[in-house]
Amino acid sequence: MAEEKGGLVFHPMDQFIVKPLFGDGAIGMFTVTNMTLWLALAAICTIGLMVIGTSGRAVIPGRAQSIAELAYGFVYKMVEDVTGKDGIKYFPYIFTLFIFILFSNFLALIPMSFSPTSHIAVTAILGFGVFFVVTAIGFIKNGVGFLGLFWVASAPLALRPVLALIEVISYFVRPVSHSIRLAGNVMAGHAVLKVFAGFAALTAVAPLSILGVMAIYGLEVLVSAIQAYVFTILTCVYLKDALHPSH
Numbered sequence: 344m345a346e347e348k349g350g351l352v353f354h355p356m357d358q359f360i361v362k363p364l365f366g367d368g369a370i371g372m373f374t375v376t377n378m379t380l381w382l383a384l385a386a387i388c389t390i391g392l393m394v395i396g397t398s399g400r401a402v403i404p405g406r407a408q409s410i411a412e413l414a415y416g417f418v419y420k421m422v423e424d425v426t427g428k429d430g431i432k433y434f435p436y437i438f439t440l441f442i443f444i445l446f447s448n449f450l451a452l453i454p455m456s457f458s459p460t461s462h463i464a465v466t467a468i469l470g471f472g473v474f475f476v477v478t479a480i481g482f483i484k485n486g487v488g489f490l491g492l493f494w495v496a497s498a499p500l501a502l503r504p505v506l507a508l509i510e511v512i513s514y515f516v517r518p519v520s521h522s523i524r525l526a527g528n529v530m531a532g533h534a535v536l537k538v539f540a541g542f543a544a545l546t547a548v549a550p551l552s553i554l555g556v557m558a559i560y561g562l563e564v565l566v567s568a569i570q571a572y573v574f575t576i577l578t579c580v581y582l583k584d585a586l587h588p589s590h
Contacts, residue, residue, distance in 0.1 A: 355537035359461055359530065377457040378465075385447040385459065392442065414442060418575065425579035429586045436476070437582070440469065441575040448529060448567030452560070460570075461530040463522060470522030473578050481585030492588035521577060528570050532563045 364375045392414075396407030404412060418438045422430050444460060451458030459465045481489040493510040495503055536559050542552035 355534040355541070358533060358537055359458070378459055378462065381447070381450060381457045382459045382465070384450055385443055388446040388450065389439070389442045421576060422579055425576065426583045426586060430579065430582050433480070433582060437575060437578055440578060441571055444469070444525070444574055445568065445571040448571060451529070451533065452563060452567065458529055458533055460525055461533060463526045466522035466526040467518070469574070470518040473521065473581060474518035477581045477585045480582065481588060484586060485588055489585065489588045492584055517581060521574065525570050525574050528566060532559070532566055535559055536563065
């Protein structure tokens, strides 16, 4: 935010600009950026929680072990409930996705941090990764029978080709909606936070602005967890379709 000619000019989207971590040169393939830093921190936190936090396992768990076990049990039950026993073998992949997105979202709430999951480039990799993995599992497990996912056998015969076309389109839209949903929600929340914080520079509305920031920040903590949950449970739903494609 900047004040120009007696008015206020907000730049809430500047916080999403990818910049070199060292210097101000052009960004190349191997340039270390703020995006690189916060993605690495999210990966380190994921490893720290699940490896270091559980390295000294005890009957009476410590804080790190309790958090790790709580997250493990929560995602395990989700996978089992949605995909059934057949999906348990894919639990490590789904659990890693959940923890990584959760840490990425939470770390982005630290003042002066950067939000990797606000960028479609990051969420698209996650979303299309799920799409390709699930599709491969569907064909490997069911062969041509996986195409039964698109054929609604319970519908009237005349409607089946139309419904099949709709099912195919909706299937290929999945990775797009999967990635845009996460990036859009995270970006919107951070932009609103920046706008409320900008008004704190005005003495007349500073108290209201600070209260607004506190309220939005609390909401963003909740949204960060919910978006990690939504991404994970949708992954489970897509996996269920691959394991059991028939309608």
